[in-house]
Amino acid sequence: MTRATRHPERRGLALRLALFILASTTLIFLAAFGYSHYHSRRLVLKNVRAVAMDRAASVVLQIEIKLRSVEALPRVVSRYLENRTVTDELVLPLMHDMVAGSPELFGGAAAFEPHAFKPDQRFYAPYFFRKGSEEVTFAQLGNETYNYFLWDWYLIPKELNRPVWSEPYFDEGGGGILMTTYSHPFYERSEEGRLFRGVVTADVSLEKLVSDIGAISLYETGYAFLISNRGAFLAHPDQTLIMRESIFSTAEARGLPELRTVGKAMIQGGSGFTAMTCPHTGRRSLLAYAPVTAAGWSVGVVIPEHELFADIRTLNRTILKIAAAGLALLLLVVVAISRSITRPLQHLVGATAEIAKGNLEVQLPVVRTGDEVQVLTRSVDDMRVALKAYIADIAETSRARERIESELKIASAIQMNFLPKRFPPFPDQTTFDLYAALAPAREVGGDLYDFFMLDPGHLFFSVGDVSDKGVPAALFMAVTKTLMKGMAEQGSTPADVLGRVNAELCRNNETAMFVTLVCGILDLATGDLVYSNAGHNPPVLLRAGKRPEFLPLPPGLVLGAAEEAAFETRSIRLFPGDRLLLYTDGVTEAMDVDQQLFSDERLLRETTWMAGETPRQMVERLMAAVQTYAGGTAQSDDITVLALHYKGSH
Amino acid sequence: MLCIWLWACLLATGAARGDASVSVDFLPQWSPQSQFAGYYVADAKGFYERRGLRVKVVRGGPDRPAGAYLANRRVTFTTLFLTEGIALRDQGVPLVNIGQIVQRSALMLVARKKSGIRNPDDLDGRRVSVWDEFRLQPLAFFRQNHLSVSLVPQGYTPNLFLMGGVDAASAMWYNEYHVILNSGIDADELSTFLLADYGFNFPEDGIYCLEETLDGKPEAVRAFVQGSIEGWRYTFDHPEEALAIVMASVDAANLPTNRVHQRWMLARMGDIICPGGNCDDLGKLNEANYLFVGRQLRGNGIIQAIPDYQEFYDPRHATP
Numbered sequence: 001m002t003r004a005t006r007h008p009e010r011r012g013l014a015l016r017l018a019l020f021i022l023a024s025t026t027l028i029f030l031a032a033f034g035y036s037h038y039h040s041r042r043l044v045l046k047n048v049r050a051v052a053m054d055r056a057a058s059v060v061l062q063i064e065i066k067l068r069s070v071e072a073l074p075r076v077v078s079r080y081l082e083n084r085t086v087t088d089e090l091v092l093p094l095m096h097d098m099v100a101g102s103p104e105l106f107g108g109a110a111a112f113e114p115h116a117f118k119p120d121q122r123f124y125a126p127y128f129f130r131k132g133s134e135e136v137t138f139a140q141l142g143n144e145t146y147n148y149f150l151w152d153w154y155l156i157p158k159e160l161n162r163p164v165w166s167e168p169y170f171d172e173g174g175g176g177i178l179m180t181t182y183s184h185p186f187y188e189r190s191e192e193g194r195l196f197r198g199v200v201t202a203d204v205s206l207e208k209l210v211s212d213i214g215a216i217s218l219y220e221t222g223y224a225f226l227i228s229n230r231g232a233f234l235a236h237p238d239q240t241l242i243m244r245e246s247i248f249s250t251a252e253a254r255g256l257p258e259l260r261t262v263g264k265a266m267i268q269g270g271s272g273f274t275a276m277t278c279p280h281t282g283r284r285s286l287l288a289y290a291p292v293t294a295a296g297w298s299v300g301v302v303i304p305e306h307e308l309f310a311d312i313r314t315l316n317r318t319i320l321k322i323a324a325a326g327l328a329l330l331l332l333v334v335v336a337i338s339r340s341i342t343r344p345l346q347h348l349v350g351a352t353a354e355i356a357k358g359n360l361e362v363q364l365p366v367v368r369t370g371d372e373v374q375v376l377t378r379s380v381d382d383m384r385v386a387l388k389a390y391i392a393d394i395a396e397t398s399r400a401r402e403r404i405e406s407e408l409k410i411a412s413a414i415q416m417n418f419l420p421k422r423f424p425p426f427p428d429q430t431t432f433d434l435y436a437a438l439a440p441a442r443e444v445g446g447d448l449y450d451f452f453m454l455d456p457g458h459l460f461f462s463v464g465d466v467s468d469k470g471v472p473a474a475l476f477m478a479v480t481k482t483l484m485k486g487m488a489e490q491g492s493t494p495a496d497v498l499g500r501v502n503a504e505l506c507r508n509n510e511t512a513m514f515v516t517l518v519c520g521i522l523d524l525a526t527g528d529l530v531y532s533n534a535g536h537n538p539p540v541l542l543r544a545g546k547r548p549e550f551l552p553l554p555p556g557l558v559l560g561a562a563e564e565a566a567f568e569t570r571s572i573r574l575f576p577g578d579r580l581l582l583y584t585d586g587v588t589e590a591m592d593v594d595q596q597l598f599s600d601e602r603l604l605r606e607t608t609w610m611a612g613e614t615p616r617q618m619v620e621r622l623m624a625a626v627q628t629y630a631g632g633t634a635q636s637d638d639i640t641v642l643a644l645h646y647k648g649s650h
Numbered sequence: 651m652l653c654i655w656l657w658a659c660l661l662a663t664g665a666a667r668g669d670a671s672v673s674v675d676f677l678p679q680w681s682p683q684s685q686f687a688g689y690y691v692a693d694a695k696g697f698y699e700r701r702g703l704r705v706k707v708v709r710g711g712p713d714r715p716a717g718a719y720l721a722n723r724r725v726t727f728t729t730l731f732l733t734e735g736i737a738l739r740d741q742g743v744p745l746v747n748i749g750q751i752v753q754r755s756a757l758m759l760v761a762r763k764k765s766g767i768r769n770p771d772d773l774d775g776r777r778v779s780v781w782d783e784f785r786l787q788p789l790a791f792f793r794q795n796h797l798s799v800s801l802v803p804q805g806y807t808p809n810l811f812l813m814g815g816v817d818a819a820s821a822m823w824y825n826e827y828h829v830i831l832n833s834g835i836d837a838d839e840l841s842t843f844l845l846a847d848y849g850f851n852f853p854e855d856g857i858y859c860l861e862e863t864l865d866g867k868p869e870a871v872r873a874f875v876q877g878s879i880e881g882w883r884y885t886f887d888h889p890e891e892a893l894a895i896v897m898a899s900v901d902a903a904n905l906p907t908n909r910v911h912q913r914w915m916l917a918r919m920g921d922i923i924c925p926g927g928n929c930d931d932l933g934k935l936n937e938a939n940y941l942f943v944g945r946q947l948r949g950n951g952i953i954q955a956i957p958d959y960q961e962f963y964d965p966r967h968a969t970p
Contacts, residue, residue, distance in 0.1 A: 145713075150782075150805040159802055159815040167809050170906065230812060230833040232906075248832040249910040264834045296813075 014338040049273045052288030052301045059299045067294040074200040078186035099128040100136045106205045112198035157183040165295035178206045210235040222303035229296030254279045266298035360388040415474045431524045435615035436642035446473025447638035462519035463582040476513045494532035495569035505560035514560040527574040534559045544577030548607040576648025586639035590626045615643035674726035677708040679716035682899035684915035692881025694895045701873035732853045740953035744861040749875040749968040750935035752854035754922040759843040761818035770795045776817035779804035787845040824918035875967040933968025
């Protein structure tokens with residue numbers, strides 16, 4: 001049992017200490033690490049947001065500058081054309097110079113409403129453009145196969161009544177380059193209002209813009225793109241997307257509804273910064289977008305998240321390595337400290353285990369730590385010393401008790417030796433038979449019996465009961481018996497014997513002990529019995545052939561109580577076959593389990609069956625009857641029975 | 651979007667018999683797109699070749715008006731809208747419909763719900779852009795609903811509508827409608843009026859050749875019509891394969907369109923060629939539909955008389 005519990009406890013303390021400290025330290029570290037990670041991510045995001053928004057804004061600015069610088073030309077020209085009589089001589093040099101004088105222009109046209117230039121001319125749209133070189137070429141737009149009235153660059157500003165940048169397009173005549181056209185409407189103003197007459201256009205190549213934007217790169221694979229107000233890609237690092245795919249077709253093709261949402265926000269002129277899945281790499285990315293208000297386009301700058309956080313990841317890995325090393329070191333320190341604490345404890349545990357096994361000579365470890373362990377060690381040592389002293393005490397006490405018990409045994413043996421034990425006591429006597437037994441309640445009893453021959457014709461017998469039990473009673477009994485024998489042998493009546501014994505006992509009787517006693521002298525030849533009583537129970541007289549009866553006793557005080565007590569002698573004659581049964585109150589006052597006394601009545605009933613039995617049988621029968629009656633109840637008093645059978649002289 | 655060049659190219663020259671060769675040219679009426687998937691598939695899968703016909707598919711587009719090319723014998727076969735076919739015939743071009751492919755009209759009107767247009771009645775007093783050559787159906791629709799609409803000419807893109815220049819615009823279900831969706835307007839933000847749903851179902855794409863071809867090379871005509879019908883059936887059975895074939899033509903032509911758009915178009919072609927998934931009428935021109943379209947054209951002064959159905963349509967080659 002001790003072995004089973006001792007082991008895990010010893011291991012547990014150091015382990016628990018290490019576990020708790022390591023776990024709490026790890027928790028604290030993780031919390032700090034999480035916060036640091038979260039915060040540095042936010043910091044990076046904040047910076048990236050600024051960088052990306054700046055980049056988008058700068059691209060927007062670049063486009064706006066290009067577009068705004070172009071817008072001025074058609075505006076001025078269209079204003080010039082309003083309310084003027086338009087002729088070839090007016091328009092052609094004007095348009096030529098507009099294109100020739102503006103290197104940023106690819107071409108420009110003044111397109112008129114049907115029959116607005118000349119009543120018989122449906123189409124009139126002089127167009128000057130650069131074809132491959134700086135040289136400006138002229139063409140007249142509009143014929144049955146090129147009905148410019150239905151083209152966006154003409155139709156939309158006309159219907160919207162405002163200048164419009166067209167949706168970019170690949171110009172077939174211009175060698176398939178990406179272009180956009182700014183169309184400014186002009187009117188004939190009159191009192192009734194204004195009448196739409198046509199548009200002045202300026203074509204701009206977007207090639208350089210597209211390649212510039214397409215070439216933008218941020219971090220490793222971040223990029224910029226430009227979409228039209230319909231969401232079509234105008235500029236993108238992936239050239240194959242340009243004008244073919246839109247942000248919405250991409251969203252549909254890749255199943256990215258969030259991209260469609262972003263696209264809608266972009267073409268509605270919004271600006272923002274959002275996280276999304278990049279449709280081209282499939283990675284989570286950040287998108288900054290800003291509108292090109294001049295044309296309704298939108299610029300997006302995409303930065304893959306994993307690149308942004310690459311530095312943080314590297315830092316995190318380093319921090320984690322340091323933390324792992326630190327925790328390992330901490331583990332060693334904790335183990336060392338807990339060992340230094342638990343080592344004396346372990347020694348102490350070993351020592352106490354020895355003490356528990358009974359070895360009080362064990363040497364406790366010397367602890368000079370000055371802490372609770374030292375106090376504990378001293379306390380255990382004190383306990384050990386105290387235990388040792390106590391055990392020595394106990395040993396001494398039990399030795400003393402053993403001695404007393406042994407002495408009591410000897411006393412009992414001595415007392416028993418006082419009583420005549422040889423039966424039949426007088427083998428050559430034929431006139432009577434006698435048997436007696438004493439069952440002491442403790443080791444040493446206070447009852448006594450005695451019988452001896454005064455002379456060859458007279459038998460003296462007595463049964464008595466000392467008021468107490470134990471060694472004092474035994475000693476008092478020994479004194480009484482000795483006195484009785486001494487007095488009886490001086491030849492006298494039983495009353496006289498009792499008187500003299502009483503006088504002796506009363507003298508110096510400081511213990512106030514007393515004894516009841518009945519004694520008698522039987523004349524063996526005649527059967528005459530003289531007897532006297534000192535406060536004792538009446539013996540049972542069994543006349544041959546008659547019912548048992550109590551022998552009437554003369555009154556008499558107990559011996560040793562009063563010096564002047566008087567005793568009386570009575571006499572009856574026993575006939576051959578008569579029996580006499582003497583006993584102490586241990587018989588009649590024996591109690592059963594219900595605290596009921598054996599009683600005189602039961603004694604008489606028991607003796608009824610004794611006719612014809614030898615004294616020995618009588619004594620044993622009565623002893624057995626009392627024992628049966630008492631059952632398991634402890635014997636509280638000495639029991640003494642003496643049976644006498646007078647056979648008579650033949 | 652169909653050719654506005656139609657009206658410029660009605661110069662029918664006299665019929666001349668070509669030699670009975672098994673090599674033919676075919677011109678779809680517009681640039682490569684899923685609208686013509688069946689023909690590209692028939693060509694790519696050898697459905698023509700197996701019938702002893704070598705077909706050269708000419709790239710269509712705005713610069714190649716199909717009606718004029720057919721009239722001028724620059725190609726053997728072409729596709730045309732039924733209205734265009736009837737008009738050309740009325741104007742003396744001896745063309746014959748040898749197989750009506752698209753049974754159902756894809757023409758529709760589209761409006762933003764935000765502008766308050768949810769029912770036909772809501773179009774009253776609004777600015778609606780219509781294509782000049784496809785104005786018949788919308789005009790009949792407006793008349794039927796007693797709407798007074800401010801008509802705006804529609805160009806080649808839905809951009810005017812997208813920029814808010816008109817309240818409603820015309821659109822082909824398979825084309826402009828999806829362009830609008832892919833310009834950032836969600837389907838649930840739009841009200842649509844498919845004119846076929848309002849009783850104005852004008853069958854659209856049909857296969858045409860000149861009478862002389864029909865007379866001179868009946869086997870070639872049959873082979874082309876049967877091969878085309880097989881091509882369409884194969885297309886609807888294998889849409890992704892068909893889409894790949896279409897995209898190959900699209901890429902070859904370097905057109906500003908994309909796969910998503912062509913996939914949508916292919917699916918809608920299925921809806922209008924085989925309405926309700928039923929392809930039984932593939933190749934057939936229903937006489938009642940024909941006469942309905944003819945009466946609409948005549949009623950609007952576009953044609954003088956409705957060409958005789960028997961002369962206009964030859965059902966022999968479309969039947970197995």
